[in-house]
Amino acid sequence: xxxHLKVLAIYYRAAFLSQMEYRANFVSSFFLxxxxxxxxxxLLGVFFYHSPDLGGWSFNxxxxxxxxxxxxxxxxxxxxxxxxxxxxxxxxxxxxxFVLLKPANGQVLATIxxxxxxRLTDVLVGFGLIGAGxxxxxxxxxxxQITTFAVMIPAGMITVYSIWLMLTTLAFWFVRVENLxxxxxxxxxxxxxxxxxxxxxxxxxxxxxxxxxxxxxFPAATLLGKLSPFFVFGSIMIAGILFYTSSRFWNYAIRxxxxxxx
Amino acid sequence: MxxxxxxxxxxxxxxxxxxxxxxxxxLTIVLPLIMLAAWLSVAEKGPVGTYDRMTFISYYFAAxxxxxxxxxxxxxxxxxxxxxxxLSFRLLKPMDPLLHYFAYACSxxxxxxxxxxxxxxxxxxVFPELxxxxxxxxxxxxxxxxxxxxxxxFLMQYTIGLTGFWITRSLSINDAWFFTYSLAxxxxxxxxxxxxxxxxxxxxxxxxxxxxxxxxxxMDRLPLGGIxxxxxxxxIWVAAMYLLNRLVWRRGLRRYSAVGA
Numbered sequence: 001x002x003x004h005l006k007v008l009a010i011y012y013r014a015a016f017l018s019q020m021e022y023r024a025n026f027v028s029s030f031f032l033x034x035x036x037x038x039x040x041x042x043l044l045g046v047f048f049y050h051s052p053d054l055g056g057w058s059f060n061x062x063x064x065x066x067x068x069x070x071x072x073x074x075x076x077x078x079x080x081x082x083x084x085x086x087x088x089x090x091x092x093x094x095x096x097x098f099v100l101l102k103p104a105n106g107q108v109l110a111t112i113x114x115x116x117x118x119r120l121t122d123v124l125v126g127f128g129l130i131g132a133g134x135x136x137x138x139x140x141x142x143x144x145q146i147t148t149f150a151v152m153i154p155a156g157m158i159t160v161y162s163i164w165l166m167l168t169t170l171a172f173w174f175v176r177v178e179n180l181x182x183x184x185x186x187x188x189x190x191x192x193x194x195x196x197x198x199x200x201x202x203x204x205x206x207x208x209x210x211x212x213x214x215x216x217x218f219p220a221a222t223l224l225g226k227l228s229p230f231f232v233f234g235s236i237m238i239a240g241i242l243f244y245t246s247s248r249f250w251n252y253a254i255r256x257x258x259x260x261x262x
Numbered sequence: 263m264x265x266x267x268x269x270x271x272x273x274x275x276x277x278x279x280x281x282x283x284x285x286x287x288x289l290t291i292v293l294p295l296i297m298l299a300a301w302l303s304v305a306e307k308g309p310v311g312t313y314d315r316m317t318f319i320s321y322y323f324a325a326x327x328x329x330x331x332x333x334x335x336x337x338x339x340x341x342x343x344x345x346x347x348x349l350s351f352r353l354l355k356p357m358d359p360l361l362h363y364f365a366y367a368c369s370x371x372x373x374x375x376x377x378x379x380x381x382x383x384x385x386x387x388v389f390p391e392l393x394x395x396x397x398x399x400x401x402x403x404x405x406x407x408x409x410x411x412x413x414x415x416f417l418m419q420y421t422i423g424l425t426g427f428w429i430t431r432s433l434s435i436n437d438a439w440f441f442t443y444s445l446a447x448x449x450x451x452x453x454x455x456x457x458x459x460x461x462x463x464x465x466x467x468x469x470x471x472x473x474x475x476x477x478x479x480x481m482d483r484l485p486l487g488g489i490x491x492x493x494x495x496x497x498i499w500v501a502a503m504y505l506l507n508r509l510v511w512r513r514g515l516r517r518y519s520a521v522g523a
Contacts, residue, residue, distance in 0.1 A: 023517060028431050032438060039441045043445060046455055048284055049455070049457060050304060050311070051304045051307070054304065098295045137424065182286060182287070183286065183289070186289070189292055189296055190292075192296065193296065197300050197303040199299070
C-alpha cells in the first residue's frame with residue numbers, strides 16, 4: 001500500500017512538472033472554470049424566477065448540488081479521464097505490456113497514474129459554490145455532517161472510478177470504447193440537479209442502477225442534515241461492492257489481453 | 263458547388279463508416295431532456311408563464327431536433343489540423359478550406375434526418391397533442407430557418423477556429439462560446455421565460471436565430487410576418503458573420519506558421 005502511494009506520488013510529481021511548462025493553459029482553464037458558476041447561477045436563476053423551489057430544494061441548496069457536480073467533474077477529468085484515454089490506447093496499440101511488466105500492481109499503474117492537473121480548478125470552484133450556498137443560507141453544518149460529507153466524497157469517487165474501470169475493461173474485447181464513456185457522461189449530466197426533480201422511475205434508476213444521486217444530491221443533503229444515515233451507509237456499500245466487482249473484472253479481463261505481436 | 267459536392271461525398275462516406283458513432287452522439291445530446299425534466303417538476307403546480315407541461319415537451323423535443331440538425335463539431339478537427347500543420351496541404355488545394363469544413367459540418371445531416379424523421383413521425387402519432395405545426399408551408403419555412411441557423415453557427419465556429427492562428431487554445435474559446443450559446447439561444451431555457459429585460463437583450467443577439475427562432479416556428483408561436491422577418495434577420499447575421507470571418511481569415515493566414523511550414 002505505502003509503496004504504491006510512493007509510486008503514485010512520483011507519477012503525479014512528474015505530471016505536475018511537465019504541466020507547469022504550460023502555465024498559460026493553466027490560467028485560461030482557470031478563467032473557464034470561473035465562467036461555469038456564472039452560467040449555472042443564471043440557469044438556476046431562471047427556474048427560481050418562476051418557482052420558489054426545485055424538487056423541494058431552494059436556490060441556495062441547489063447551489064450545493066451544483067458545487068458537487070463540479071467537484072466530481074473536476075476530479076474525474078483530473079485523475080480518471082486521462083487514464084482512460086491512455087489505457088485504451090495501450091490496449092489498441094498493444095503497448096500495455098510495458099505497463100504490466102513494471103514491478104507494481106498493474107491495475108494501479110494502468111488506471112490511475114495519468115493526471116491532468118488543469119481541471120483541479122473545477123474542484124476549487126465546486127467547493128466555492130458549496131461555501132457560497134451554505135453562507136447564503138446561513139447554515140453551519142455540524143461536525144457529524146461534515147464528517148459524513150467527507151466520507152461520501154471519496155466513496156463517490158470510488159464509485160465513479162469503478163464504473164469507469166468496468167467500461168474501460170470492455171476495451172479488451174471491443175477495442176473502441178470511448179463512446180461508452182459518452183453514454184456515462186450523458187447519465188452524469190443528470191447530476192446537475194437534485195434527483196428529486198425526476199419522475200419516479202428515473203429517480204430509481206439514478207439511485208440504484210447508475211448511482212448518480214450518491215454523487216451530487218446525497219452528499220449535498222447530508223451537509224444540510226437532510227439525509228437519513230441509511231443512504232450514507234448505502235454510499236459506502238455501493239462504493240465497496242462496485243470497487244470489488246470492477247477490480248475482479250479487470251483482473252479477469254486482463255487474461256484476454258493479447259499484446260501486439262503475440 | 264462541384265467542389266463542395268465532392269468534399270461532401272468524401273465526408274459523407276466517413277459518416278457512413280462511423281454510423282454507430284453518429285447514433286451514439288445523437289443519443290448523448292441529453293441536456294435538453296434534463297432541462298425538460300426540471301421544468302416538468304416546476305410545471306406540476308401549474309403552467310409557467312405561457313408554458314404548460316405539453317408546451318415544455320413540445321419545446322424541448324423541437325430543440326433536440328434543431329440541435330441535431332444544426333449542431334457541428336468540426337472545430338476539433340480544425341484545431342488539430344492547424345496545430346499539426348496538415349492545414350498546409352489544404353491550402354495547396356485550389357479550394358477555400360471553408361468549403362471543406364462546411365461540407366464536413368453538413369455531412370452527418372442526411373443521416374440524422376434519416377433517423378429523426380421517422381422518430382418525429384412516431385412521436386407525433388403517439389402524442390397527437392404535441393404542439394408542432396406540421397403543415398407543408400410551415401415545414402418549408404422551418405427547413406429554411408434551419409438552413410439559416412446552420413450557416414450562422416458554422417460561421418461562428420469557423421471564426422472561433424481561425425483564432426487558432428493567434429492562440430493555441432481556440433478550443434477553450436469554443437467552450438466559453440458554448441456556455442453563452444446554450445443559455446442565450448433558448449437551447450436550455452425558452453427565451454420567453456427569462457425576465458423581460460433579459461429576453462429583449464437576447465432578441466438582439468444572433469443566438470436566438472440559431473435555436474429559439476426555428477423552435478418557435480415549428481411550434482407555431484410566430485405569426486407569418488414574424489417568421490419572414492426572422493428569416494431576414496438570420497441572413498443579415500449570415501452576411502455580418504461572413505464579413506467578419508473573411509477579415510479574420512485574411513489577417514490570420516498571414517500569421518500562419520505551422521510546424522515545418
